[in-house]
Amino acid sequence: MKKSWFIIPLLLLSGCTQQNPTKVDVEMFNAVGDSLGKIKLTEQASGLKLDVNLKGLSPGVHAIHIHECGKCKPPEFISAGNHYNPESKEHGLLHPKGAHAGDLPNLIVEDDGSVKAEIMAPNVTLKDGKKSLYTKKGTSIVIDEGKDDGMTQPSGDSGKRIACGEITKGKK
Template sequence: MKVIIGVLSALLLVVSGCSGEERSPLKTSIYNADNDKIGTATLTEQPDGVQVKLKVEGLEPGMHAVHVHEFPKCETPDFKSAGNHFNPLSKEHGLMNPKGAHVGDMPNVEADQSGMIDTELMLPEAKMKEGQKSLLRDKGTSIVIHSGQDDGMTQPAGDAGERVACGAITLKADEDEASDPTEPDKKQEGN
């Protein structure tokens, strides 16, 4: 009897894992204030959180804050439609804050002299699947890049400056067909 229950439980897990929409990895496009696609963020659920591979160009060289925000809205030019930081646990802002951090807080990233960011980050408390800390709960969230760096403490957003780029994190994020400027042009490669 225990064997039958174990087999049925395993089958249920397999079927439930295959029946839902694919949540990981998920690639979302990043747009600037002029609504030009400037790169992508690829989010992959890992045992220790969500890995974020960020590849973006066209930024000012130097340090930039990156956060996940609470709404999947990236209305130009200021991206305020993305709301506040994703903070389902009601903590204070900042990776250095003893009362923090928000689930959506990430380390600063550096754009090189050409304005390119190509890095991997981690959201240790986030999930892609269902649950309170899911980046896809409700209708989703967004990833926002700021003009300056996050100081890791100042409330509510680390004194990180203006929002300069944004990408909606939704189940339909993969459907964006705009060309990615950070990838070689496939048509030109064939010539």
């Protein structure tokens, strides 16, 4: 009978601690609202891993960035705001002063419009803190029509936004 008194407080305490998920799926949509597939975000020791699995993009090289607002209003996705930049850095993975936290390597889309890639985002996290993607305004992932040149301010001269997905807790 005494053992049950120890179990109940432990169960109550475990239900009170709420942690951010360490894995999240982000569904990506084009400008007309068609689903292009998902990008799976997974917390790693070295940052956030993005497993990209998309179809329906135009072939070629496309910029991909994490943006500062969790809204993806088509067709232009301006609602996603600017690149996620909690440390007020300059744009571009090639910039000598460091990049926005949301700057990512370009995607290479195959001739059939598909892309499968694994990208690391070392300057962001799903955990609490300054670099967390779970902000009051939310965050999103945006794909642009062209490649990011890695230097041009403020967004790499990568053209218009063609796809967007909101990063939200609990979408696995």
